[in-house]
Amino acid sequence: MSDSLSQLLRNHNQQQAEVKRQNEQLKKNAVQSTNELTDSLTEYVNEGVTEIFSKQKELEQLSRKLANQTTRYANQTQQWLTLVDSFNMSLKELGDIRNWAEVMEHDMKTIMSTLEFAHQGTIDGEPINGPM
Template structure:
């Protein structure tokens, strides 16, 4: 009888330990699945952020190029303005010289 009781107790202990271990293993698998899902989400978000960052960098590069072009246009306009002032000054001198040649000298008596 003791042998039968010992065998039954050992079997019950074995079942209890097996159930406990199986529950914990099941929890580990559930946690592993959750971690894998979160890892995929994180990977997707990282990929989206990398693409967005690349777009921002391209936008900033385009903006910098546009600013450089504006600076070039401003410089060109300043050079043109300076040249036009020189042309205007020359034309004024030519015009004054032409007026002085066509105006009769005033006689002083």
């Protein structure tokens, strides 16, 4: 009987060793699977974060470009306003010159008429030297 008990004890110890070995293998597989899952999740999250940072950088570049264009357009608009103001002043001066020219023309016509009358020797149909 001692042999059979010893055999049972050996079988039991072998089964215990086998169960322990299987448990160690399962534990190793679980740790490996957990590490793979963690690596996959980390990679997925990092891709998202990388994409967000990339989009943020692109938006910042576009924002700077827009600010530069806005500044250029504001400067161009200011130049146009200055040009329009200058044009308006020129038109006003042109109007003043036209008015001056019309006054000069009227004055010249008056002088010319006076000279023509003087040349003809009469003013209002009367001789300049008086009645003769």
